[in-house]
Amino acid sequence: MAGELGVLNALDVAKTQWYHFTAIVIAGMGFFTDAYDLFCISLVTKLLGRLYYTEPGAPKPGSLPPRVQASVTGVALCGTLAGQLFFGWLGDKMGRKRVYGLTLILMVVCSLASGLSFGSTPEGVMASLCFFRFWLGFGIGGDYPLSATIMSEYANKKTRGAFIAAVFAMQGFGILAGGVVALIVSYAYDQKYKLPSYEQNPEASLDPAFDYVWRIVLMFGAVPAALTYYWRMKMPETARYTALVAKNAKQAAADMSKVLQVELEAEEEKVKKLTENESNKYGLFTKEFVKRHGLHLLGTTTTWFLLDIAFYSQNLFQKDIFSAIGWIPPAKEMNAIHEVYKIARAQTLIALCSTVPGYWFTVALIDYMGRFAIQLLGFFFMTVFMFALAIPYDHWSEKENRIGFVVMYSFTFFFANFGPNSTTFVVPAEIFPARLRSTCHGISAAAGKAGAIVGAFGFLYAAQSKDPSKTDAGYPTGIGIKNSLIMLGVINFIGMLFTLLVPESKGKSLEELSGENGENDAEHAVSARTVPV
Amino acid sequence: MGNDAGSPQGPVTCGSWIRRPENLNLVVLGRSRRGNSCPSLLEIFSFDPKTTSLSTCPLTTYVLEAEEGDPVAIAVHPSGDDFVCALSNGSCKLFELYGRETNMKLLAKELAPLQGIGPQKCIAFSVDGSKFAAGGLDGHLRIMEWPSMRVILDEPRAHKSVRDMDFSLDSEFLASTSTDGSARIWKIEDGVPLTTLSRNSDEKIELCRFSMDGTKPFLFCSVQKGDTSVTAVYEISTWNKIGHKRLIRKSASVMSISHDGKYLSLGSKDGDICVVEVKKMQIYHYSKRLHLGTNIAYLEFCPGERVLLTTSVEWGALVTKLTVPKDWKEWQIYLVLLGLFLASAVAFYIFFENSDSFWNFPMGKDQPARPRFKPVLKDPQSYDDQNIWGPVDM
Numbered sequence: 030m031a032g033e034l035g036v037l038n039a040l041d042v043a044k045t046q047w048y049h050f051t052a053i054v055i056a057g058m059g060f061f062t063d064a065y066d067l068f069c070i071s072l073v074t075k076l077l078g079r080l081y082y083t084e085p086g087a088p089k090p091g092s093l094p095p096r097v098q099a100s101v102t103g104v105a106l107c108g109t110l111a112g113q114l115f116f117g118w119l120g121d122k123m124g125r126k127r128v129y130g131l132t133l134i135l136m137v138v139c140s141l142a143s144g145l146s147f148g149s150t151p152e153g154v155m156a157s158l159c160f161f162r163f164w165l166g167f168g169i170g171g172d173y174p175l176s177a178t179i180m181s182e183y184a185n186k187k188t189r190g191a192f193i194a195a196v197f198a199m200q201g202f203g204i205l206a207g208g209v210v211a212l213i214v215s216y217a218y219d220q221k222y223k224l225p226s227y228e229q230n231p232e233a234s235l236d237p238a239f240d241y242v243w244r245i246v247l248m249f250g251a252v253p254a255a256l257t258y259y260w261r262m263k264m265p266e267t268a269r270y271t272a273l274v275a276k277n278a279k280q281a282a283a284d285m286s287k288v289l290q291v292e293l294e295a296e297e298e299k300v301k302k303l304t305e306n307e308s309n310k311y312g313l314f315t316k317e318f319v320k321r322h323g324l325h326l327l328g329t330t331t332t333w334f335l336l337d338i339a340f341y342s343q344n345l346f347q348k349d350i351f352s353a354i355g356w357i358p359p360a361k362e363m364n365a366i367h368e369v370y371k372i373a374r375a376q377t378l379i380a381l382c383s384t385v386p387g388y389w390f391t392v393a394l395i396d397y398m399g400r401f402a403i404q405l406l407g408f409f410f411m412t413v414f415m416f417a418l419a420i421p422y423d424h425w426s427e428k429e430n431r432i433g434f435v436v437m438y439s440f441t442f443f444f445a446n447f448g449p450n451s452t453t454f455v456v457p458a459e460i461f462p463a464r465l466r467s468t469c470h471g472i473s474a475a476a477g478k479a480g481a482i483v484g485a486f487g488f489l490y491a492a493q494s495k496d497p498s499k500t501d502a503g504y505p506t507g508i509g510i511k512n513s514l515i516m517l518g519v520i521n522f523i524g525m526l527f528t529l530l531v532p533e534s535k536g537k538s539l540e541e542l543s544g545e546n547g548e549n550d551a552e553h554a555v556s557a558r559t560v561p562v
Numbered sequence: 563m564g565n566d567a568g569s570p571q572g573p574v575t576c577g578s579w580i581r582r583p584e585n586l587n588l589v590v591l592g593r594s595r596r597g598n599s600c601p602s603l604l605e606i607f608s609f610d611p612k613t614t615s616l617s618t619c620p621l622t623t624y625v626l627e628a629e630e631g632d633p634v635a636i637a638v639h640p641s642g643d644d645f646v647c648a649l650s651n652g653s654c655k656l657f658e659l660y661g662r663e664t665n666m667k668l669l670a671k672e673l674a675p676l677q678g679i680g681p682q683k684c685i686a687f688s689v690d691g692s693k694f695a696a697g698g699l700d701g702h703l704r705i706m707e708w709p710s711m712r713v714i715l716d717e718p719r720a721h722k723s724v725r726d727m728d729f730s731l732d733s734e735f736l737a738s739t740s741t742d743g744s745a746r747i748w749k750i751e752d753g754v755p756l757t758t759l760s761r762n763s764d765e766k767i768e769l770c771r772f773s774m775d776g777t778k779p780f781l782f783c784s785v786q787k788g789d790t791s792v793t794a795v796y797e798i799s800t801w802n803k804i805g806h807k808r809l810i811r812k813s814a815s816v817m818s819i820s821h822d823g824k825y826l827s828l829g830s831k832d833g834d835i836c837v838v839e840v841k842k843m844q845i846y847h848y849s850k851r852l853h854l855g856t857n858i859a860y861l862e863f864c865p866g867e868r869v870l871l872t873t874s875v876e877w878g879a880l881v882t883k884l885t886v887p888k889d890w891k892e893w894q895i896y897l898v899l900l901g902l903f904l905a906s907a908v909a910f911y912i913f914f915e916n917s918d919s920f921w922n923f924p925m926g927k928d929q930p931a932r933p934r935f936k937p938v939l940k941d942p943q944s945y946d947d948q949n950i951w952g953p954v955d956m
Contacts, residue, residue, distance in 0.1 A: 115902075131895065156914040164903065281778050282797045282804050288843040289795055289805025 057199030058257040063169045064203025066140060066250040067105055068344055070162070072211040072373050073243035074101060079235055079365045080243075081151040090227045090234075090360045097155060103485040104159045105166035106341075110478045112170020113471070128171065133258040135168030137251045144248030165250075190395040193458065194451045198388030201446060203253070204344070205385055208377030210249050214242055215370040224364040234364035242369060325460055326469055328530030330476035332404065333453040335524035337480030339411065339517045340445055342487070349492055351375050353510045355426070356435060383439035387446025400452045401533040407448010408525035414441045415518030422511035449524060453477065456531055491516065572596035572603070573875040574859075576635050580606070580659065581642045581865040588659075589616055589871060590645060591879055592633030602626035602633060604647065604657065606666060611867050614883040624657065624668040635684060639708070640691040646673070648682040654696065675711045679704070688729040689774075693750060695736055697724030703738060705750060715753040720746065726817075730772040730781075735798065737770040737781055745770060745783065747801060757801050764788060769814060772798070775823030778840065780804070782826055784814040793828070793838075807843050810836050818870075820863040825886065829858030829872060837870070837884055846886045853877045 074093055083091030093101065116128055139161045146158040218239065227234040343350075351357040357371045395403060414437050418425060425434040457473040491513045507513070572593040580588040586608075593603040605620035626633070631650030638645040644658045654676035658669040676696065684697040687708065694708045703720035706713055721740035728737050735756065736748040743766030745759040759781075761767055769784035781796040785806065791813045794806040812830040819826055825846070826838045833853035839846050852858075856876040863870060868884040 131899065135899070153914070156910060160907065160910045163906065278779050278797065278799045281780070282799075284841075285778065285780060285795055285797075285843075286804045288841075289807050 053195045053199075055257075055260045056196045058253060058260060059172045059199075060197060061199040061203040061206070062136060062250065062253040062257055063172060064200040065207045065253060066136065066165055066169060067109075068204050069207035069211065069246055069250060070102055070105070071344065071347070072207060072376065073246055073369065074098060075360070075372060076239065076243050076365055076369050077101070077155075079360075079368070080240055081155065083231075083235065086231075088361065090231075090365070092360075099486050100159050101155070101162065103482060105162045105169070106478060106482050106485055108163040108166025108168075109170040110166075110475065110482075112167035113475065113478070114170075115167070116171030130258065130262065132168045132171035133254050136165060136172065136254040137258065139165035139168060140251035140254060141248050143250075144244035146244075168254075190400065190455050191392050193455050194388070194395050195392045197451055197454045198385075198392055198446075201380065201385040201388040205377065205380040206253070207246075208373050208380055211246050211369060211373035212377055214245050215366050215373055218242055218366045219370055222366065224366070226362050226364050226367075228361045236365070239365050242366065322461060322469070324530045325532065326472065328527050329453065329457040329460075329469070329473040331527040332408075332449055332524050332531065333457075333473050333477035334480035334483075335520050335527070336408075336445070336449040336453055337477045338484040338487070338520055339415075339524075340450055341481040341484035342513075342517060343441065343445075347372075347376050347379065350438070350510060353426070353492075379435075379439055379442055383443035384446055387443040387448070388451060390443075390447040391451040394447075395451070395455065399533050400456050401528070401531065403447065404449045404452040404456075404528045404531070405525060407444045407450075407452070408521050408528060410444040411441050411448065412518050412521040412525060414438075414444070415514055415521055419511055419514035419518055422514065449528075460532055572600045572632075574873045574878045575875065576633055576647075577860050577862075577871060577873045577879055578636045578638045578645065579609075579862055579864055579871060580638050580645065581640075583642075585866055587611075587864055587866060588621070589879070589881075590636055590638065591873070592636055592647060594632035594650075595628075601628070602630070604633060604668065606659070606668065609864070609869075609881070611869070614869055614881055616879065616881055621666040622668055624670065630655075635682060637685040637687050637694070639687050640689065646676075646685055646687075646694070648685050648696070650681055652680045653677045654679070654682060654685065673711065675706065675713070683724045684727050686727060686729060688733040688750075689731055690733050693729065693733055695727060695729065697721070697727050697738055699723050701740070703727075703748075705736060705748070705753065714750060715748060717755075726769045728771050730798065731774055731776065731823075735772070737772065739767050739770050739783070743767055743786070759783070759796060759801060760803060761785070762787075767794075769817040771817050771819045771826070773823055773840065774819050774821060775840065778823065782817070782819070784817050784828065786813060791830075793826070793843075795843075809838055809843075809845060810834060815857050816859065816861040818861045818863055820868075821865050825863065825868075825884075827861060827863065827870060829861040831857045833858060833874065833877075835861065835870065835872060835882070837886060839886070847884045849882060852880060852882065 078092035078098075079090050081091070082093060092098075112132075116132060142161040143158060143165060146154050146161060148154045148157055218241075222236050222238065224236060225233050351372070352359065357368075357375060360368060363371065391403060398406075418434065418437050418441075424430060425437075453473070457470040461469040491507045492510050508516075572595050574591050575594045576592040578590050580590055582588055589607045589609055591605050591607065593600075593605065595602045603626065604624040606622050607616040607620055609616055626649070629651065630653075633647050634650050635648040636645055642659075644656055646654050646656055648654050654673055656671040656673050658671065659666065660669065661667050679696070679698065680702065681699045682696045683699050684695075686695050687693070688695075692708055693705060693714070694711075695703070695705045697703050697720075701719060701721040701723050703715060703717045703724060704713070705715035720738060721742075721744070723741040725739040725741050727739070729750075730736070734750060736750055737745060737759075738748065739745040743761070745761075745767040747756045747759065748754070749756045759767060764787055766786040767783050768786055771782050773780045773782065779798045781798055781801075783794045783796065785792050785794045790808060791810060792806045792808045793810075793814075795804045796802065797804055810828040810830050812832040812834060814828045815831045816829040817827070819840075824840060826840050827835060828838070829835045833851050833856050835847075835849045835852050835858065836845050837847035838844065852872060853874040853876065856874040858872050858874050860873040861870060868886050870882045870884060871879065872882065873879045
């Protein structure tokens, strides 16, 4: 560590202190809110289908048509992508703290507005719901990179991975909270209105009051956003040279030297200076970058893209899989509110037993096992369990084997979060040179969101049965659950292969990782420092 | 407030902005004695951002005793509740500001560790208000914790004579310059010298200010090279000079950084001022002879406005509005966002009106928003799942 700057050394070895944990909670509340808002929609889409799309006399309860289902579910993801671009530009214009306020206010307002989706016709309700879900996603897109930035500003080198992963792990609690809220609301309504199942009496299985259930679940998303806003505003402005903390001092100095007259150097030193400057000045679209970091960027973007296809597919469409294997009874055997209750219970159990533990296993082990091993292991086991579910799918479909199915399915979530879902977030923030780090992380995150959109829209159609009589109303035939799971397994396997492109960053300083340290040694030798008096 | 030549009051020797709650900004001015009829004063004025002027009458005045001498330097605590004034008799006094604007008073207090320490050229608070530093004409440098006044550094021979000094944004370093042209960096936490800034033999480092922008870890110095005054930039991770640029035409007498770190300002010995954008080191405002032919003694950016306060012995205190590009205001951002919101609302509505087939409702367009099923009388026995909390159905 010969070239390590004294100041950076001091920051990196700073011991874990109480404010680290405070910063984790405050930054993590952003991810908590993001996860709640993005995933709670999947708990209520069945209810929306019953409320607005039930045909009198049909043997099956109503369900959302494919285009509406895709819109309601995926429009927030499109908003997230747009929000990331807009607030990324805005963050450069204004201070960071002001942008916090903007994104969180937007999230509070649009959560409430989602629940109040108005209109005198069903079309109006669904259209305004999509509209406000888009803008909710917009706010989430702004909050996402800002939450990551807070933590990186406070983290030290030894436990940097754990802190960043802990912030990200708050997502698991957000998903859990969504399930719990839906459970409480649906249970309360279920007890109050003891209605017959659809099979027994189609008309009586639905009550107009159930319209409130999905609105309450969506509007509750405003609560964590408001809490986050309160805590963020109370957080003192960090009077720090963030360029030093974020290891961007060299970039800052380079930018400043462009607008100043630089002292003339001796001829020999001048040549060295030019050489060093040249080797450090490559931009994003240069051969030097491709040679040094091209494979790294390819690795981080593809792994994040592939991971999110699988992750968002599974999260948004768990209930369809559970119905297919019989863990959730057929819709006609339940009344409207009981269906919400069953779905929420199933998703909450999955989140509680596999998603959340997976996150925190990563927090505990990421700085011991390293990012590479966790990501490789995660993709590997996701692949194994996915194929183990898909290939003998007919066996799992039988009623007596469904507990086994759920256990195996839970493991795919566990290893997603004790695996690539966490590491794809941590690694891009570490392996690229300072002046390109935020750009490359942004590219990787955008690729992840693109994967999420593919997963949200693609799986919806693919998972439909090959038999036209078994498909939901309005859907074309798909390839079935079995083949969809096989496809996701293949995607995970490809993700495992691309993991080999990403270097290990455990315990290394950011400058060591990006190769800047080598130049540091040279520069250190060249610079003629004055001896302190 | 303009030219006070010929007025019965003494000349302005020092001044400072005071940031008060609710975006209120005050100005404190120190006046020295003139003859026997005009005593030394400290005056508090209010600042009106609409007219860019100070109030015609002071909100309150404090008269200094004859043996206390004249005010030499003022440092305002970031909280805006009190300030320290260095006096020519060799002591420093603490002044507390209390009451509202219509009923403001100054209460003086002695600071025991700062009694009889000799005339102080510079006094300053750190950005977070937890440290206080005093640099004397005799070259004695002191750094203390505030308000406990515990001594961190007490260096009698820091310099030949202290010329200027400044705290870094994170309160980690103190930079100080000497009348002999040298400059030193002090590590505040340890109270030890860290390094001396490198310079050529013909260069004299006169003024220093740390950057206030967290993304730009630099120290700006005004350097006299022969007859030319240039502004040099040092990076604070290695304390190497990055480069220099000539900004002000005459010799610089005073330097200041805006509170958000965007602008750097220099005042000259001929009364010129210039304001530079830090990102591009480009001059955005130049006022020639603002204080005609007189050394500018003090210069500071207003905390919340693009306004400069300057003082000189000859021309007193002037407030100058700067001709720099407007910053994005918060309401403008909200307006852009609202515009995007409304535009997408229109787009959604147009789509909604022209896309009946998309929503594919089974009962046609005129169906009411909420279903109106007629519930059959409830029959508890027909409900087949009474045991909600029975075994988990897995």
